[in-house]
Amino acid sequence: MHNQNNGTSDTDAQYSPxxxxxxxxxxxxxxxxxxxxxxxxxxxxxxxxxxxxxxxVLRIGRSTRVVTASLLRVFDSGEPEYSNARA
Known part of the structure; x- marks a missing residue:
């Protein structure tokens, strides 16, 4: 059965701010x-x-993690936080 949720999928909701x-x-x-x-x-x-x-992005040993606050700021502003990403 199809789950109707106003045009957003569960995946979209999972990655909402x-x-x-x-x-x-x-x-x-x-x-x-x-x-x-x-x-x-x-x-x-x-x-x-x-x-x-x-x-x-943080590199901790062999692990790479994304800073949540930075991701949310990018969502809010629409601007990347690194100057390289603007090119």
Whole structure:
């Protein structure tokens, strides 16, 4: 049965700013942040590697995390937080 929810899918709701504020900690995964921005996991990691991910990224050992506050600021302003990403 189709779940009608005013044109938004469960995936859209999962990556809405209000849901992110309520459920994410200080950082999120590159995969989740990429989906929130609307691109694939592979594209997200490619942007991280090139230093062009639209919000702040932390590399902690072998782990790469996206700063939740930075992601939300980018959503609010529509402007990336890195000057490289504006090119």
């Amino acid at each position: 209000s849901h992110i504020r309520a459920t994410w900690g200080g950082t999120g995964s590159v995969e989740d942040a990429s989906r929130a921005f609307g691109f694939s996991r592979a594209k997200g990691y490619d942007l991280v590697r090139r230093g062009e991910f639209p919000c702040r």
